[in-house]
Amino acid sequence: MSYRQKNRNTSRAKIAALIALSVLAVVFGMHKLSPGRLDSVVQTVMKPFLSLRTASSRELASSATLLRSKRSLAEENARLKAELAETKARLALEEALQRENVTLRGLLGRAPRELNTIAGAVLSKPGFSPYDTIVVDAGQSDGVVKDKLVRAYEDVAIGYVASVYDTTSIVVLYTSPGVTRDVVIGETGIQATITGMGGGNFQLKLPRDSGVRENDTITITGENPVVVGKIQKIMSTDADSFETIFAASPVNIHTLEYVFLEI
């Protein structure tokens, strides 16, 4: 028996739609009934492979230096030594200022709370994720809690814990597109809301002549204030009553190997 071509092809599309709807029904049904259960299984199964990938790329990166010329390595060495000396000098000043800050706050009866953090290795960086998130190898079993702050180098906030699984967590970056956060700008103390733009950048809008300047720091206030970013560029036209401010995170997320999660 021969069938009409049109009927055969129509049923093909219907079968495809049925298959697609069935898969989506299972996924969303499981998400509704037991949120995160399927994700947790995938995270548990994939974690060893993510760790293997991270270790492999690190080895590959260090092996790549064997291909560079002696001269370029020597030049980079000298440049890094100079940068290190400058950073050490700045660090000494910052440590002195921090000690003075703690003393003054103590006098006012507002000594900073001891911070409990746990270090987690970054298993996956934003380039691999469609959502500008990172996967960290610390989870519920390590005391990680949802919505807590995540820091790089202990002093810079990069995001918050969005999902916690048994041995891994997903961190949404403040620079992720659409993510917003209330902050305070530099010496002016102006409160504003930053919006992530992706790629380590933020954007915010303030009234013209607000007094903010390029290189002003952006901080999250609290018992332990923490830096989130630095203003890179301020743009406005004569017709605008607002100025658009572009800022960036001081941390290069793509080179991060460890982060600190508050517990």
Added chain:
Amino acid sequence: MNWPRVITGSILLVLSIAVPWWVALSVAFVAAFYFSRYVEFIVVAFIIDALYGAGTAAGLGFPYMITTAAALLFVIVETLKQYLIFYNRR
């Protein structure tokens, strides 16, 4: 057993971790044209969502955004095949 399909599926599983998400999905999308009813395309998209998506926090408030997009593309690919002479000759 359809060995080419099994091998392609295994490769895609490795790619979903080893390379950026768009590379793995692009390869899966091409494979969806080659194989009939290539559900593995939606499965790879789900793995990527489960690994990197953060429920409603990421994906602008819509969970499993990549999975849904892959399911839609799957239906479109299967429907497109009826208009391609290459598939009608099989």
